[in-house]
């Protein structure tokens with residue numbers, strides 16, 4: 001828990017994430033000639049691409065040398081997420097029409113990396129490769145790929161639709177607030193938070209009703225819900241905005257009901273009282289019905 005030392009896997013993930021993120025130093029350190037005016041050109045220029053490929057190969061070789069087996073699997077994932085975050089930053093800061101895609105890369109990679117890191121801090125016993133949530137579900141992967149495809153196709157066919165405007169900034173704000181709320185929920189719930197909904201009560205499991213849990217019964221789901229829709233508003237993907245809203249709403253409605261059956265079983269009257277006072281926080285989702 002908070003205050004104790006970060007477990008080995010957590011420390012390795014931090015180092016590896018930072019090594020991946022180190023890609024942002026290359027455009028600053030290497031001079032390719034005067035025709036490179038903007039950082040973004042660095043990614044499109046052949047020399048820039050070669051430098052990035054060499055950098056990531058060297059880092060990966062280094063990780064392979066020092067970490068073996070399960071530790072390497074943690075390191076390579078964290079490094080890949082740091083690298084994606086770095087490339088996202090390079091694109092965001094460059095003079096390009098792909099700015100919001102750079103923001104998106106940063107948002108997605110930060111979300112997945114911080115899920116792992118925060119789990120390592122609050123509940124190291126539940127920590128595994130799944131804590132990155134990279135293989136959440138087939139539907140989740142399909143949703144991500146669909147959003148990349150929609151963005152690219154619309155950018156090629158109707159580029160004016162993808163111009164940076166105030167709507168993209170609203171998306172960015174939703175992503176930042178959603179991410180903040182989710183991580184605040186994880187840190188508040190501590191070891192009571194688990195990516196896998198628990199059906200058996202652990203001896204140490206206590207009901208959390210303070211902090212962000214005093215405002216919403218399911219703050220981490222509220223954060224994730226708005227974060228996911230925010231990513232699509234940021235990309236100005238009209239089809240995915242709608243699809244993400246419907247799909248996440250259905251997912252969380254089922255998840256909340258499933259979770260509340262266990263929570264009532266674990267905490268009985270205490271949870272029922274809490275449920276009366278605090279709403280789920282998710283629009284039009286009231287949770288499990290109790291016949292009294």
Ligand SMILES: C[S@@+](CC[C@H](N)C(=O)[O-])C[C@H]1O[C@@H](n2cnc3c(N)ncnc32)[C@H](O)[C@@H]1O
Nearest residue numbers: 185192194195197198206207208218219220221
């Ligand atoms: C992925 S976490 C989600 C927690 C919560 N639904 C949220 O959105 O912040 C799922 C785990 O949290 C536990 N949990 C949910 N609400 C809780 C609460 N108020 N106090 C303690 N544990 C809770 C559940 O038992 C489940 O194992």
